[in-house]
Amino acid sequence: MTFEPQTFRVTRADLVRYAGASGDFNPIHWSERFANSVGLPGVIAHGMFTMALVGRAVTAWAGAADAVVEFSVRFSRPVPVPDTDEGTEVVVSATVKGETEEGHTRLALTATCQGEKVLSMAQAVVRKR
Amino acid sequence: MPLDQSYVGRSYPPTEPYQVGREKIREFARAIGAADPEYLDPEAARALGYADVVAPPTFPIIFTMASSHRQIVEDPELGIDYSRVVHGDQRFAYRRPIVAGDALVCVNTVEEITSRGGHDFLTTRSDVSTDAGEPVVTVWAKLVQRGEE
Numbered sequence: 668m669t670f671e672p673q674t675f676r677v678t679r680a681d682l683v684r685y686a687g688a689s690g691d692f693n694p695i696h697w698s699e700r701f702a703n704s705v706g707l708p709g710v711i712a713h714g715m716f717t718m719a720l721v722g723r724a725v726t727a728w729a730g731a732a733d734a735v736v737e738f739s740v741r742f743s744r745p746v747p748v749p750d751t752d753e754g755t756e757v758v759v760s761a762t763v764k765g766e767t768e769e770g771h772t773r774l775a776l777t778a779t780c781q782g783e784k785v786l787s788m789a790q791a792v793v794r795k796r
Numbered sequence: 797m798p799l800d801q802s803y804v805g806r807s808y809p810p811t812e813p814y815q816v817g818r819e820k821i822r823e824f825a826r827a828i829g830a831a832d833p834e835y836l837d838p839e840a841a842r843a844l845g846y847a848d849v850v851a852p853p854t855f856p857i858i859f860t861m862a863s864s865h866r867q868i869v870e871d872p873e874l875g876i877d878y879s880r881v882v883h884g885d886q887r888f889a890y891r892r893p894i895v896a897g898d899a900l901v902c903v904n905t906v907e908e909i910t911s912r913g914g915h916d917f918l919t920t921r922s923d924v925s926t927d928a929g930e931p932v933v934t935v936w937a938k939l940v941q942r943g944e945e
Contacts, residue, residue: 675829688820688827689858705879714883715857719828722853732834732850732893739887739936788885 668763673724677712677746678754685716699750711745717757717785721778724759728774729793736771737792740778744785755780767792798911799918799941803874806906808867813899813927814859821849821896828852841895848896855894857886860922860935864904868920869939874906876918876941884917885938891931899927907936914943 682696691713694701702710718740726732748754761774776789818838825835830852833840841849869876894900901924908919922935 681827681829684827688824690862715854715861715886716828718886719830719852719854723828723830726830726832726853731844732832732852733846733890735853735888735890737887737889738853739885741885742883 670724670728670761672758672760673727675720675723675757675759676754677716677720677748677757678752679710679748679750681754682710682712682716682748685713685719689713689715691715707745707747709747709749712748712757714740714742717742717746717778720757721759721776721786721789724761725774725776725791725793728761729791730796734794734796735791736769736794737790739791740776740786740789742785743787744780744783746780746785757785761791764790771795799874799876799909799916801909803906804909808904811859811863811867811902811904813901814863816851816894816896816898816900818849818896820858821851821855824855824858825849825852828854838896846893846895851894853888853890856888856900856922856924856933856935859900860902860904860924861937863902864920864922864937867904868906868918876939877944880942880944882940882942883937884940885919885936887936889934891933894932898932900924900932901927908938916941 758779761776764773764775771792774791778786834850903923905921907921910917919938924933925931
């Protein structure tokens with residue numbers, strides 16, 4: 668079984684708001700100058716912001732905030748966010764990968780940006796409703 | 797120099813309780829675009845069986861990252877060069893939802909240190925419980941310290 672992919676727009680303003688809310692003020696997420704100085708092509712999204720968007724998709728599919736039992740990702744590629752009104756897009760999709768011993772549903776998750784996978788080994792275990 | 801393997805298994809003292817605020821949950825939910833009423837409206841949350849507004853799944857990163865950074869990453873004897881660190885993996889295992897009003901204590905542990913291809917990998921584990929000792933969530937972060945150029 669596959670879920671309807673969910674698309675999330677990500678702009679620089681989103682990164683600034685997430686920095687404030689999460690307390691992660693690493694300048695690679697808001698300063699082009701700093702990001703370039705450490706060899707990045709430009710400002711990139713917080714990995715945990717991407718994971719939060721995937722979390723939104725998972726809770727929506729699972730049907731409740733507390734339906735998520737386990738949630739894990741590997742950050743395999745940065746999400747560059749250009750300084751434009753449109754920013755960029757992250758597309759999240761999921762496939763059911765069977766059941767756990769406890770009877771929960773195991774989801775394999777993917778997140779892509781500009782057609783490239785930005786997470787690997789991403790999965791969630793969700794409680795059945 | 798590779799990170800000191802003798803740190804594996806080391807746990808740090810329990811943190812002061814992190815007070816989960818209703819406005820902080822709202823702020824975090826809005827920042828990630830989570831608009832469902834259980835994140836924002838205490839009445840809607842109670843109608844769904846939560847004691848107060850409920851936190852989105854990645855909310856614990858706020859206090860687990862800050863406290864493991866303070867205790868482990870900034871431990872001068874471990875000697876991590878944070879300018880070379882990138883976030884590799886992140887994992888959460890939930891026991892019960894976090895709601896506004898919770899007071900949450902973290903016990904941070906160095907779970908694993910490995911080296912490969914000139915890079916060091918440090919996995920931290922944060923065991924999060926209420927100040928009354930009820931387990932809430934366990935959070936793992938793998939940090940990658942890239943090799944020196």
